[in-house]
Amino acid sequence: MTLTPAEDRGDPPYDHPDYRSSALRAPRRLYLLPEEWHDPTGPVFGESDVDPADADLTRQHEGEPLGERILVSGRVLDDAGRPIPRTLVEIWQANAAGRYAHQVDRHPAPLDPNFTGAGRCLTDADGGYRFVTIKPGAYPWRNHPNAWRPAHIHFSVFGRAFADRLVTQMYFPGDPLFPYDPIFNSIRDPKARELLVADFDLERTEPEWALAFRFDIVMRSTPFE
Amino acid sequence: MRTPSQTVGPFFALGLRDRPCPEGPVRLEGRVLDGAGEGVPDALVEVWSPQAGWGRCGTDAEGRYAFSVRETAHLDVQVFARGLLKQVRTRVVFEPGETAKTFDVRLQDDAFYVA
Numbered sequence: 001m002t003l004t005p006a007e008d009r010g011d012p013p014y015d016h017p018d019y020r021s022s023a024l025r026a027p028r029r030l031y032l033l034p035e036e037w038h039d040p041t042g043p044v045f046g047e048s049d050v051d052p053a054d055a056d057l058t059r060q061h062e063g064e065p066l067g068e069r070i071l072v073s074g075r076v077l078d079d080a081g082r083p084i085p086r087t088l089v090e091i092w093q094a095n096a097a098g099r100y101a102h103q104v105d106r107h108p109a110p111l112d113p114n115f116t117g118a119g120r121c122l123t124d125a126d127g128g129y130r131f132v133t134i135k136p137g138a139y140p141w142r143n144h145p146n147a148w149r150p151a152h153i154h155f156s157v158f159g160r161a162f163a164d165r166l167v168t169q170m171y172f173p174g175d176p177l178f179p180y181d182p183i184f185n186s187i188r189d190p191k192a193r194e195l196l197v198a199d200f201d202l203e204r205t206e207p208e209w210a211l212a213f214r215f216d217i218v219m220r221s222t223p224f225e
Numbered sequence: 226m227r228t229p230s231q232t233v234g235p236f237f238a239l240g241l242r243d244r245p246c247p248e249g250p251v252r253l254e255g256r257v258l259d260g261a262g263e264g265v266p267d268a269l270v271e272v273w274s275p276q277a278g279w280g281r282c283g284t285d286a287e288g289r290y291a292f293s294v295r296e297t298a299h300l301d302v303q304v305f306a307r308g309l310l311k312q313v314r315t316r317v318v319f320e321p322g323e324t325a326k327t328f329d330v331r332l333q334d335d336a337f338y339v340a
Binding site: 010011012013014016019021022023024025026027028029030031032033034037038039041042043079090091092100101102104105116117118119120154156162163164165166167168169183184186187191192193195196216217218219220 | 226227228229230231232233234235236237238239240241259260261263265267271273274275278279301303305306307308309310311312313314316332333334335336337338339340
């Protein structure tokens with residue numbers, strides 16, 4: 001196996017026995033991408049790919065969802081600090097009770113008829129995005145006895161090149177479940193883990209309405225442009 | 226420092242909806258298989274090339290995926306799944322004039338690439 005530069009960027013290793021699902025799925029043969037396969041291009045998204053209503057997960061049904069209303073915003077940047085405008089940001093999450101509106105989720109917590117838990121938007125000229133949603137609940141899973149996932153929101157981002165594609169999870173500050181979660185702790189560098197924990201953002205809080213969290217996403221800047 | 230990757234998890238279909246590539250005459254299909262040779266029913270396959278554009282497809286109960294794409298010399302392929310803390314990357318290469326290709330992704334037997 002070739003040693004990979006992926007470790008440098010704080011990514012988790014594929015092989016992480018504490019995360020049981022990786023046992024039969026983690027790849028075993030990894031090579032550096034051949035030079036001739038480098039491609040600085042990727043999909044381009046536009047207004048037709050999103051509806052402005054997609055960024056407000058609390059207004060996708062007749063009524064308002066239950067739970068703690070929150071604003072999640074931030075910027076998508078490359079690792080040279082440049083904003084990545086007009087890129088597609090997609091999120092999905094559990095409801096306030098810790099249940100996903102997905103048929104495979106068997107957690108005996110209530111579904112919320114007013115919450116699907118999926119949103120998308122394009123970043124603006126400064127790489128900024130903003131979602132209105134509900135704070136997701138923690139939920140149990142079967143990885144090990146009494147396993148619970150810390151509350152999180154899944155994020156998918158495209159960036160400039162398809163090679164830069166990133167799927168990750170945003171966590172909430174001060175979660176007592178952090179030390180016990182093998183997915184969060186698959187990232188070995190504590191500083192890299194910290195990048196997945198949103199900051200509480202009092203300035204962006206909307207008084208009498210919603211708390212705010214800030215989550216910036218730093219992507220690889222394609223070196224082949 | 227870059228934002229690290231985390232697994233797409235089992236419920237990605239809520240947020241990452243299937244999208245076909247721009248329609249074309251080339252059929253690409255296959256299965257995503259785990260280390261025991263079983264189909265992976267909760268994988269997401271994304272493909273891209275400048276000629277064929279972008280598409281994505283969640284696997285079915287047997288781990289199958291399929292795309293119909295324009296003619297292209299290759300497609301870059303990324304596969305996301307529960308159990309993968311980051312996606313795996315590979316490439317399908319087409320012969321000139323090839324209109325149907327079966328491309329299985331064996332997560333623990335095939336070679337993958339790190340960008």
